[in-house]
Amino acid sequence: MKEELYIDNKPVDLGSGTNVTLSYKSNFLSDVSKIVSNNSYTINLPLTARNKRVIEGAHIPSCSTRFPRINHAGRYVRNGVELISKGNVSLLEINDGIDIALSWGNVTKFASIVNDNKTLRDLSYDETSYISWIRPSSGAFFPPMYFIDYGFKDTDETIWYHPCMSVKSILQRIQEDCGVTFNIHSRSDMLDRLIIPLTTRYDSDIVSEGSAEELVFANRSYRFDSPIGYFVLFESREIDNFYYAAHYLTNEVSGTFISGIRNKFKNTKYRVSGQMKFKVSGEYENLSLTGYLMRRYGDDDMFTLFSASGTIQGDYYVIEIDSETDVLDCTGSNHLMYFYLTGIASSATTVTDISGSITIQAVAFPTPAPASGDDTINNRYYYIPNLPDIKQIDFIKGVMSMLGLFAIPGDDNQIEFYPIEYILENKSRKYDWSKYLVSTYMDNRPISMSFSYSEFAQNNVYAYDEDDYGKYSGIIKVNDETLDLEKEAITLPFIPTETNGDKAYIPLYTYDDEGNLQYDEDDDARILLLPSVNSTKPTFIGLSWPELIDKNYKGYKSIVAEQKVINVSIRIREVDLKDLDMSIPVYLSQYGKYYAIVSIQVGENGICKCELFQLED
Incomplete structure (x- = not known):
């Protein structure tokens, strides 16, 4: 050789x-996370x-x-x-x-999906990856909005239907991020109709982090506003980003300073962090840096946003700031975020030698805007930050399990997804290795034969997350009394969704006793099915496990009902190994049976140790 x-x-x-x-491996009957x-x-x-x-x-x-x-x-x-x-x-x-x-058959890049624990929210996106969340004047529906009962009244003009994202587009983003290719050879009709409703209202981390601005404390005499305290100013610089802009104060003697922050959107909160260091002389109590939301003229309607106290360190008083404000609902130049040194009773107490800075960062929660527009509303709804917070590999496993597909590694980081039926239908393309079978025993028996494969039980339960009573669970049976009675085969990372009439029901919104709309955040992962690709009313109909098993697991049920695995030696020609396709079954006339390839170990002299799963007729 x-x-x-x-x-x-x-x-x-x-x-x-x-x-x-x-060593060739097919990943036969295993979930995609175990592919090697x-x-x-x-x-x-x-x-x-x-x-x-x-x-x-x-x-x-x-x-x-x-x-x-x-x-x-x-x-x-x-x-x-x-x-x-x-x-x-x-x-x-x-x-x-x-x-x-x-x-x-390299899957190193796919291994990063399995091992890195990245979630769907870790998928890459940029500042343009959003939809303008608008309630159309006509009330029309169009993707990615779908007619789902979220609990609000149709006449409520303050809210609108949440966007959805197709399962296919999410899989595409995973492929692009990780440099892998999924070749899905069946079930495209169902895959094209699966969608993920986005039930949260999170802002974009990318845009929010980009809003972070440093404000350097101005080292000058501060104005005392009784009874609040010393009014804090910052060195002047241009600040005007998506969320907020600086407000300026100009003094003919001292120059121009930043005096406050003008908030642009409702439903916005701020994170404030940094350090302020100064010398203080005189009386004070609970000396703190405090942020207020105040009217530009007058101190009525004054709300405390945060307050950070400090400690004496040598000759200095040092305040460490790491605070998050409540949600602001005021916008425009009439309401500003001002900063004060509080806890000082009068201007007789002096503050000098001031240094340090604070960094402020905003988050504006998306809200649907009316068709006529509203500049005080951030209606940018970003897809990726609002995807379910589940691991990418769990999402892939869940979707492929629902479709009844298993994975085979291909070349160049390609993953082939096939149903069991694909192997059964390939009998006409069989590898007839009958004449290459190497006899170990006089009666041509296999080297060994076992009667179970993988970790099956008599009753293998397929379930959804949080379906405690098994309303949507299904069972695949194996006819073998020697196995454990029952085990959990698959639990999807999605929770079931009830159907209200002809549409899915996801109770995101309720009304209080005074009729005010309340948002009840729902971070659970859900999946829905469109009746047709052009439908606007997704439901959970067709996604219960009994329905999925009946539609996508017919071939699977037939071959696992009574399992038989043989180990044999076969002299496989190099030309057959070169183009080996794990989705094509092997035929051995000695046993009159077809077999799915589980693994092939190629040794010296072309003798291969083959593990084969028997396909019943």
């Missing part, structure tokens, strides 16, 4: 004792001059090469057939030889 191995397109020497054992790349067992290369050059002298302790710390392109040729054309090689260890590992 002739073998050739290339690292970064450079040939390496294979010693007489070098074994290249390849095909890989070799550890390959030990001899320490020849050529191999030392290829690894850039990494065998020398004083060598500073990065070769061991990065992945390298790998190719493997056996008997003139290139079995692996786009592999990854990593250097494991230097001992009496060079230990490397080879992987292909």
Whole structure:
């Protein structure tokens, strides 16, 4: 047998004792989070001059090469057939030889989705990734708004239907962020109709963090406003962002200063942090930096927004500020955020040698604007910050489980998603390896045979989150009394949604005794189904597990009802391994059965150890 191995397109020497054992894995019947790349067992290369050059002298302790710390392109040729054309090689260890590992059908980028614990809200977006949340004068519905009963009255002009996001578009964003490609080979009709209602009203972190501005305290005599305290000013600079703008005070003698902050939107709150340091002489009690919302003229309608006290440190009084205001509902130049040093009884107490700064950052919660417009309302509804706070991998697992699809790794970070029916329908394209079967026993029996696969029970429960009474749960049965009676097979990260008449019911809004609209934040993940792609009334109809199992798990139920897994040795030709498709079943005439490939271990002389799952007729 002739073998050739290339690292970064450079040939390496294979010693007489070098074994290249390849392992193919199909992820058969497993969820997508358990998908792994095909890989070799550890390959030990001899320490020849050529191999030392290829690894850039990494065998020398004083060598500073990065070769061991990065992945390298790998190719493997056996008997003139290139079995692996786009592999990854990593250097494991230097001992009496060079230990490397080879992987292909690479899913390293997908592994980052599994391992990094990123949520849907971690998906990338920019400042333009929002919809203008407007209540149209006609009351018309159009995507991404859908007719869902949120609990408010149709006649209430202060609120409107929340946006939704299609499952397909969320999957697309995950692919773009992680550099993977999902090839979904079935169930497109249902996938195209799945949507995620966005039930929260969060602002964009990107825009909010971009609003952070530093205000440097002005070191000058402060005006005393009795009975409040000393009026605080800041060094002048231009501040005018999406949320707020600086208000200025000009004195012919002293110059121009920032005297306050003009809030632009209702439903806005501020985070204030920083330090103020100064010397104080005279009487004071509970000396604090306090923020007020005040009318520009007169001190009536004055509201405390935050207050931070300090401590004496040597000759200075130091105030550390880390506060968050309540939600402001006043806008415009008549109401401003002012800052005072409070706790001072009179102007006889002096404040000097002032230094430090504060940073302010705003968050404006989105609110639907009337069709005629309203400049005091932030109606930018950002999609990503309002997606369910669930892990990306749990979202993928949940959607693919609902569709009854399992994953197979492909080349170039592609993941192939197939239903079990796809394997069953591929019997006409079967791999007939009957004449290559290597007999272990006189009666042609397999090397071994087991009667259960994976972790099944007699009753395998498929459920939704928080469905405590199992109203929407379903069961797939396995006809095997030796198994545990019951286990939880899958619990989706979504909660069920009740249906009110012909539409979904999500109780986000209620009214108090005085008829005022109340928003009850709902951070639970939900998923809904449109009756047709052009429908505007999504519901939960069709998404209960009994309905999903009946529609998407027919083939799955038939093959897991009575399981049989065999291990056999087959002499598989290199040309068959080169284009091996895990979605095509194997036929063995010795047993008169078709089998799904679970794994293939390719050893010396072309003898392969194969684990095969029997497909019942």
